[in-house]
Amino acid sequence: MIHTNKEVLLIHRVRGLLRSGALKEEDKPIWxxxxxxxxxKYEPKYDRPAPDVPLRNIFYPEDTIRAKFQKEHRSxxxxxxxxxxxxxxxxxxxxxxxKLREEGKVPEENLYQAADDxxxxxxxxxxxxxxxxSSFQEAGRDTGVNIKDIFKD
Numbered sequence: 001m002i003h004t005n006k007e008v009l010l011i012h013r014v015r016g017l018l019r020s021g022a023l024k025e026e027d028k029p030i031w032x033x034x035x036x037x038x039x040x041k042y043e044p045k046y047d048r049p050a051p052d053v054p055l056r057n058i059f060y061p062e063d064t065i066r067a068k069f070q071k072e073h074r075s076x077x078x079x080x081x082x083x084x085x086x087x088x089x090x091x092x093x094x095x096x097x098x099k100l101r102e103e104g105k106v107p108e109e110n111l112y113q114a115a116d117d118x119x120x121x122x123x124x125x126x127x128x129x130x131x132x133x134s135s136f137q138e139a140g141r142d143t144g145v146n147i148k149d150i151f152k153d
Contacts (some may be wrong), residue, residue, distance in 0.1 A: 011036075012029065065093075065094060065112065068092050069094075070090060073089070092119065093116070096115045097115040100114050
């Protein structure tokens, strides 16, 4: 029987290369010893049909809250997914929701609205911070303290 390249398993190719000496023992792949020690129950062939195993749905407790938040807030800002330090708006909402739930001060049916209120609360930004010029003006103001009087006893 003539085998096509797809039918010859990689393990058989590596085994042949090792036997012929084309591949040195120290150059063999890392997975080779594991595969020979623990061979699979069924050979991994490309033409074998996939098993008909039902897939389980994976749901986390916060998934319903996340879905509701994202349904109501469709215009969320873009997120840089490579930066793991910054939380998305959804993550901030989930953490606010969980924090309120742990505190136990808000009834369960009002948690979502309370967390939404926390998220929409005014946040002080750099624009609201006092300007450097105003701090210089305050420093120049006379405080009424005389340096000579400090060391008098």
